[in-house]
Amino acid sequence: QVQLVESGGGLVQPGGSLRLSCAASGFTFSSYVMRWYRQAPGKGRELVAEIGTSGTGTNYKDSVKGRFTISRDNTKNALYLQMNSLKPEDTAVYTCQVPRMGLWGQGTQVTVSS
Numbered sequence: 001q002v003q004l005v006e007s008g009g010g011l012v013q014p015g016g017s018l019r020l021s022c023a024a025s026g027f028t029f030s031s032y033v034m035r036w037y038r039q040a041p042g043k044g045r046e047l048v049a050e051i052g053t054s055g056t057g058t059n060y061k062d063s064v065k066g067r068f069t070i071s072r073d074n075t076k077n078a079l080y081l082q083m084n085s086l087k088p089e090d091t092a093v094y095t096c097q098v099p100r101m102g103l104w105g106q107g108t109q110v111t112v113s114s
Contacts, residue, residue, distance in 0.1 A: 002026035009108030022096035038092035
């Protein structure tokens with residue numbers, strides 16, 4: 001079954017950290033560029049980060065540069081998003097995506113609040 005399953009979201013205080021994971025199955029994970037998106041309440045979905053097939057090419061939304069790190073482990077068919085120095089404005093549902101397939105996960109909620 002072709003699918004993406006996110007995990008690792010939760011409630012964290014401002015300045016804290018979380019690591020999101022996205023488990024891929026049913027396709028050749030290492031052949032595809034992967035992305036993390038997020039959608040905050042009442043706002044549109046926005047691209048947070050993208051990573052190339054080998055993991056060496058990455059791109060980030062300006063507001064998360066220096067705080068978030070996207071990575072992947074092709075041996076485990078897994079995508080990650082390490083989020084540090086979290087801010088209340090990072091609160092959103094985070095979803096992984098395979099752009100070339102139009103495949104989306106179900107999302108994981110991240111809430112940054114004191």
